Amino acid sequence: MKNNYKVLQRTIAKPISFSGIGLHSGDLCNITLKPADPDTGIVFIRKDLENNNIIPADYRYIFKSNLCTTLKAYNSDAKVITVEHLLAAIKGNGIDNLKIELDSKEIPILDGSSKDFDIIIKNVSTVEQKNKYKKYLIIKNKVQVKNKNSTFEITPSNNFEINCTVNFPDPIGIQEVSLGKNLLDIYNNVKDAKTFCFYEDIETMKKNGLAKGGSLKNAIVIKDGKILNSNFKYKYDYFAKHKILDIIGDLSLMGLNIVGNLSVYYPGHELNRLGMQQIFSNYNNFSIYQYNKSKEFISQENILMA
Incomplete structure (x- = not known):
């Protein structure tokens, strides 16, 4: 450190x-x-x-x-x-x-x-x-959360890395992406990946008063195994990359810079929330470090934020 x-x-x-x-x-x-x-x-x-x-x-x-x-x-x-x-x-x-x-x-x-x-x-x-x-969030012990078919696991590492696997119906299928060694590298690889949904889910959302601003200009839509966006250039890892983009946004709510290796299977916003809660549920899971210039050392701060 x-x-x-x-x-x-x-x-x-x-x-x-x-x-x-x-x-x-x-x-x-x-x-x-x-x-x-x-x-x-x-x-x-x-x-x-x-x-x-x-x-x-x-x-x-x-x-x-x-x-x-x-x-x-x-x-x-x-x-x-x-x-x-x-x-x-x-x-x-x-x-x-x-x-x-x-x-x-x-x-x-x-x-x-x-x-x-x-x-x-x-x-x-x-x-x-x-x-x-x-301020840096140093992961000290493995933290794991399971929610239905989804898994969030973060382990100690010297860098920030994300390994993401998604499993959706065709044409997405199983996609796996591993990115790191720092946040900037990860973000630059995923920042262009748009949100996506299946056509049959749109009607459900609209019945619940949602998706009123959605269109093919701001979402990738899949119907009957095909992508409806005519200008979409399919990439084998595109949809997994969007999930990583969501993870970056959600985990930023910790207000810290993560140092750890994150592996997620079939992630979503609720899984991200549960993962953050679990990290801070025990002092042994983490430390928070911030360099202190006046004292020329790195101070350590343990904060329980459950």
């Missing part, structure tokens, strides 16, 4: 705004990303609400995690829906502190991946925050 962790925190260089419709609500949402002070983390601010409108990007604030990840404030009904692709882009660009102002409950889906969010962030660039260093 010597000088490998002497990496400064980052935020964006200046504010930037953009708009789009939500995948499930179909509502227009205007968003402004703003720089934030060191050690404040990622925070959503519902500007359309007058009171109790702040929602930290923290796994303890997860309200629902079935079709997407939804966060909810403790002290109000304020929610923010479908956060995972924006959070993946934030994490993939090394951002630790950021204010996300929005005037509706759902983050825009944009193209269905993190690509457009990535372009927006890179348009303003990121800056280092002096004398404040990143």
